Amino acid sequence: MQDKFRRLIGIKAKPKPAAPPPPPPAESAAPATAAESKPVHSVAEKRPGRQGTAPLAPESEGKTISTRQQAEEYLQRLQVKLNHLADDFAEGVINREQFQKLYEHYQRERRSIENLLAVDSNTTELSAATGEGQSVMIRRQHxxxxxxxxxxxxxxxxxxxxxxxxxxxxxxxxxxxxxxxxxxxxxxxxxxxxxxxxxxxxxxxxxxxxxxxxxxxxxxxxxxxxxxxxxxxxxxxxxxxxxxxxxxxxxxxxxxxxxxxxxx
CATH class of the missing domain: 3.30.450.190 (Beta-Lactamase)
Structure with a gap:
């Protein structure tokens, strides 16, 4: 469903980042003598306030706007366009035929997006067991x-x-x-x-x-x-x-x- 949303409102899906290469194997080192050996602290102990540096936390990905939210925001922009369309006709900027064609175009967009919003993204997995097609037909008939x-x-x-x-x-x-x-x-x-x-x-x-x-x-x-x-x-x-x-x-x-x- 997300791919349909993106295609409908003109949003391209971001390519997945390539997986980082595996780290090289650690080189074996000669065992240190007793005089040269130093106490080893665990990674958890290396925190601010102690000797050493804090462990690097995994870089958190920025929160992306959900496809549903993008669709809802697009519906709001469509309503703004409809209001501007009415203003343009009232002020004589566009003629009657232009208004009708643009109005129909915006309404088709609106209906398409709302139909997608009304569909659960997981229904394809349950359609065989729940009779999803029949429920859609009943909805349309009534x-x-x-x-x-x-x-x-x-x-x-x-x-x-x-x-x-x-x-x-x-x-x-x-x-x-x-x-x-x-x-x-x-x-x-x-x-x-x-x-x-x-x-x-x-x-x-x-x-x-x-x-x-x-x-x-x-x-x-x-x-x-x-x-x-x-x-x-x-x-x-x-x-x-x-x-x-x-x-x-x-x-x-x-x-x-x-x-x-x-x-x-």
């Missing part, structure tokens, strides 16, 4: 998948855009959205929340400074997926902040990075 998104303007309460298969009855969405915005502790609370709806699906509410994102999943999303959605909505508002602060908002001019997740 993962929550985003079906559609809808972005609502906080000020007007009207939907700005709908992406994917967001097939929710407006009569159901309106009261849920009102309750969420009221942030009643009994129902939703103050931050991102998800709740079950009909057909075993789940809807996720993500508050933002200018808009609120509603995301529909095939089943209950994991905590990590909720973090993704929260990051996604934050990035959406960051990239479109100039357009969102100039009413009326032109939905056709907005950039939607959500489309990447609908392809998966």
């Amino acid at each position: 993962i929550a998948r985003a079906q559609g998104y809808s972005v609502y303007d906080n000020e007007s309460g009207m939907p700005l855009a709908t992406l994917g298969k967001f097939e929710l009855d407006p009569a159901l969405v309106a009261p849920m959205l009102s309750s969420f915005r009221a942030a009643t502790q009994e129902i939703f609370g103050g931050g991102i929340r998800s709740t079950a709806i009909e057909g075993g699906r789940w809807v996720c509410f993500v508050p933002g400074e200018f808009t609120t994102l509603l995301a529909v999943f095939t089943n209950e999303p994991a905590e990590k997926q909720l973090e993704y959605i929260e990051d996604l909505h934050r990035l959406f508002e960051k990239a479109n902040r100039h357009r969102l602060t100039q009413p009326p908002v032109d939905a056709d001019a907005l950039l939607f990075p959500h489309e990447f997740f609908l392809k998966k």
